[in-house]
Amino acid sequence: MQSHLLSSPSQLSKKCYSKPLHCNKIFAIGYTPVQLHFLMLKHFFATVCAGFLLTLTACYSPGLQRPFFVPACPVNIPETEILTRKGIDSVLGLLPTVDFKALDSTYLCYSDPENKFCRKLASQQYYMVKGDQVFWPLVGKYRIGDFMTPDRYYTQNMRELCAGHTQYWLVDKKMLYMMLDLILALDEKGYNKYGFRVNIGHRHPAWNDGTPNSAKFSQHIYGRAVDISVRDIDNDFVVTQQDKEIVLTLLEKIVGSKGGIGKYPGSMGIHFDSRGTKARWDQH
Numbered sequence: 176m177q178s179h180l181l182s183s184p185s186q187l188s189k190k191c192y193s194k195p196l197h198c199n200k201i202f203a204i205g206y207t208p209v210q211l212h213f214l215m216l217k218h219f220f221a222t223v224c225a226g227f228l229l230t231l232t233a234c235y236s237p238g239l240q241r242p243f244f245v246p247a248c249p250v251n252i253p254e255t256e257i258l259t260r261k262g263i264d265s266v267l268g269l270l271p272t273v274d275f276k277a278l279d280s281t282y283l284c285y286s287d288p289e290n291k292f293c294r295k296l297a298s299q300q301y302y303m304v305k306g307d308q309v310f311w312p313l314v315g316k317y318r319i320g321d322f323m324t325p326d327r328y329y330t331q332n333m334r335e336l337c338a339g340h341t342q343y344w345l346v347d348k349k350m351l352y353m354m355l356d357l358i359l360a361l362d363e364k365g366y367n368k369y370g371f372r373v374n375i376g377h378r379h380p381a382w383n384d385g386t387p388n389s390a391k392f393s394q395h396i397y398g399r400a401v402d403i404s405v406r407d408i409d410n411d412f413v414v415t416q417q418d419k420e421i422v423l424t425l426l427e428k429i430v431g432s433k434g435g436i437g438k439y440p441g442s443m444g445i446h447f448d449s450r451g452t453k454a455r456w457d458q459h
């Protein structure tokens with residue numbers, strides 16, 4: 176406020192201009208010292224409230240919770256919601272795909288240095304994601320980047336968005352459909368449909384090896400799994416196991432015998448996947 180007033184000398188009357196600046200400030204805007212103090216207090220509380228609201232928004236807004244580097248070029252960050260299977264299909268349909276055998280050797284060496292998954296991944300079609308495509312909403316408001324390995328390729332792309340670096344990514348539509356069903360079910364029951372954070376989807380073999388407590392042949396390697404953190408689902412402003420129970424109950428129906436659910440009691444984390452057979456576990 177002070178700097179604003181001081182930087183606007185044109186507002187000062189000629190009579191006050193020669194006086195000390197703190198004096199000019201008061202006369203220039205025509206308030207008494209008491210009124211000015213009141214105004215400053217109002218300004219202070221407005222700033223604190225705005226800061227608090229911004230923090231709340233940052234904490235509860237879904238999509239790309241990972242570090243975001245300020246880009247040096249215009250970036251397209253669509254705010255649309257994808258709430259149908261057709262919508263998911265059409266977003267994925269816009270991405271070019273590449274056969275595992277056609278992946279560049281640098282990526283292959285980086286993502287699977289011991290060549291352990293060569294045969295297991297041979298039939299996979301990888302999506303190619305470039306530049307600001309990581310911001311495209313994919314399911315609900317969750318974005319493509321939320322489901323990607325946050326590795327060296329991801330970080331380089333985020334740092335140099337304008338360059339449009341290529342990243343290779345695996346995702347199973349069936350897992351995305353499960354998440355869509357979860358969002359729709361939460362919404363239908365009056366809960367916060369975005370009351371969870373997406374931590375990770377695809378993990379390439381090297382990233383999976385470096386993830387503590389990960390399964391050796393994790394479904395994440397094939398893009399069939401997602402890890403989420405449950406937040407305030409029932410809108411009571413606190414995050415408790417009750418929120419997690421709501422999500423687990425819904426997922427039990429949605430995933431059914433078509434996939435796995437890792438429940439991890441005591442934490443707010445849940446894993447679910449579309450492996451095609453039923454699997455349930457509590458601990459890592």
Ligand SMILES: [Zn+2]
Pocket residue numbers: 395400401402437446447
């Ligand atoms: Zn997982």
